[in-house]
Amino acid sequence: MSKESIQNPQPKIQNLNRRHLLGLSGWGAEEIQLVLQTARRFREVLERPIPQVPTLRGTTVATLFFEPSTRTKLSFQLAASRLSASTVSFSKSGSSVAKGETLKDTAQNIEAMKTDLVVLRHPSPGAPHFLARHLDAALISAGDGAHEHPTQALLDLLTMAERFETFEGLRVSIIGDVAHSRVARSNVFGLRALGAEVTLCGPPTMLPSHPAGLPGVRTTSALGDALDGCDVAMALRIQLERQDEPLFPSLRAYHAHFGLTRAHLDAHPGLLVMHPGPVNRGVELESEVVDHERAIILDQVTNGVALRMAVLYLLAGGGAEDEGAA
Amino acid sequence: MPGTRLMSARDLGRTLDRMARQIVELITPDVPAGGEELRNEELRNNAGSPEGRFGEGRGLALVGVQRRGVHLARRLSGKIREAEGAEVPVGALDATLYRDDVGAAGGASGSGAAGAIRAIRATRIPFDITGRDLVLVDDVIYTGRTGRAALDALMDMGRPASVRFLVMIDRGLRELPIRPDITGRTVSTLAGERVHVRLSEEDDREGVWIDH
Structure with a gap:
């Protein structure tokens, strides 16, 4: 117990004073630490x-996925079943119905089914916020457009916390299509709240046009610059299916400039590599890097279920801690 | 602020000494006539044998209920080591996830008024509980709900040969048919009162107090 107290101090707060997890924007260090703990x-x-x-x-946990997803959805469903909750699952193609209408219809259906927690993935940024206003249930965003993907960022933070004693001063570089990445945005909010230093790296077409919206971060288009003194390199997935408007000349050119290679790992002996998956081998990461002992991508997957159990647990109650004497 | 003191640090120490002896008596088979010396010798002999009550892989173990039950279990294990020369392993159990006042069961479903969320503390039981004689250790027994939750949690982790229940304070007012086998002190209380066991490992003072 005493050993653990040093490594993982009991969070100062006992419960989240929140009904929903819509994004990590506005979350404080204590709240995040409570989720991680x-x-x-x-x-265990x-x-x-x-x-x-x-x-x-x-x-009852309802999983609503308006975008294809296998791993996140399975991870939430497994988390719910490990906590003995029952799950219902909605999937909609969403193509035939206008989005606003669909969501409102869906909200009414969820109400009628008396679900307690709703997990929503939706292509429109802000969809979870919209639904949260129309529901009594607690809402957990599983990704909304290019806006946020808070549970992915929290499991990334959990994975980093297993490797480093503190986030204070930790240097994390997020590499890839940052501008269109909900994973990157949520990670920036979480990492900044915990005191980490964040560098965003990618071709100018993939960097946010208004980095002021992501406070306290540095941007660069030089990978060497991003890796210099860096503790964790988080490579983002190049969304091959979304390249209708090309943001870079070719995959080979992208890999040449922004792909992490074995040579990078050798040049930076302390560097850890993360990736939200699924990896395009030979694009974001050289194949050898994916299998390297300093790539902690599978740790991220392992942490996914436990992290989502924590989120479901903390949002299922909503009451205050009763520090009563037994 | 501390309310009325029920037990001093010395009272606690003496009570723990007595309860440590009771644990040993509880799990020791019928002592043949001849008394204390023979019994101790038997315990020492058994200490090294797998069949013994203090044996490796089975035999006696203490499981403390987070938080203060864990400290009490560690102290009891230390006292048994001093008195009997036997090593009794100690585990830590957090029964929060088995409580009946957490999640949907603790409140109206779908209303946002579900049961209180409590911080979860570590569960670390560094031995297989199957086949062992366990003593569950907690600081206070009140409604019996924590004891019920802890028992259910244990049963999901294996199949102990037996489980006994030890508490420092029995304050009455049970809501479930749960009864301790070894009690430090029994105190009559009212529902609104609070009983605090304070231990130096966790707190800045040592003893038992009641707030009216």
Whole structure:
């Protein structure tokens, strides 16, 4: 206990004073640390002979995915079942119905089904905020357009926290199509709240046009500059399916300028490599880098279920801690 | 501010000494006539054997309920080591995830008024509980709900040979049929009162107090 207290101090707050997780914008360090610490407890639960607890028995979690996703959706569903919650799943092609109308219809359906927690992925930025206003249920964003993907960022933070003693002064470079990445935005908010230094790196076409909207970050288009003195390099996925308006000349050219290679790892002996997956081998990361011991991509996946259990748990209650004497 | 003191640090120490002896008696098979010396010798002999009550891989173990039950369990283990020369392993259990006042079960579903969320503390049981004689250790028993949650949590982790329940303070007012096997002190309380066991590992003072 005493050893652990040093490594992972008990968060100063006992519960989230929030109904929803729509994004990490505006979240404070204590709130994030509470989520991370709770997720560490659930990592232990997942190692038990019966990796399930009855905590959310009688709770219903609805997963609504208006965008294709396998891993995030499975991760949420597994997290819910490990907590003994029941899950219902909506998937919509969304092509035939106007978005506003669809969401409002969906909201009414969710109301009628008496769900307690709603997990939403939607191509429109702000869709979770819209739905949250129309529902009594707690809403968890699983990604909205190019806006935010808060649970991905939280599991990234959990993975980093396992490797470094503190976020204070930690240097993280996020490399790739930053401007269109919800993963990058959520990570910037989370990392900045915890005191890390963030560098955004990519071709000028992929860097945010208004970095002022992401306070306290540095931008560069030189990979060497981004890796200099860097602790964690987080490569973003190049969305091959979204290249209708090319942002770079060719994949080969992208890899030549922004792909992480074995040579980079050799030149920066402390550097850890992360990636939200799925990796395009030979594009964002050289194949050898993906399999390198300093690539902690599979740790990220492992942490996904525990982190999402923590979010479901913390948002399922919403009451205040009763520090009563047994 | 501390309310009325029920037990001093010395009271706590003496009570722990007595409870450590009770644990040993509880799990020791019928002692043949001949008394203390023979029994101790038997315990020492058994200490090294896998069949013994203090044996490796089975036998006696203490499981403290977070937070202060863990400290009490560690102290009891230390006292048994001093008195019997036997090493009794200690685990830490957090039963929060098994409580009946957390999540949907603790409040109206879908209304946003579900049960209180509590911080989860570490569960670390560094031994297989299956086949062991466990003593569950907590600081206070009140409604019995924590004890029920802790038992359910334990049962999901294995199949102990037996589970006994030890508490420092039994303050009555049970809501479930849960009863401690070893009690430090029984105190009559009212529902609005609060009983605080304070331990130096966790707090800036040591003893038991009641707030009226």
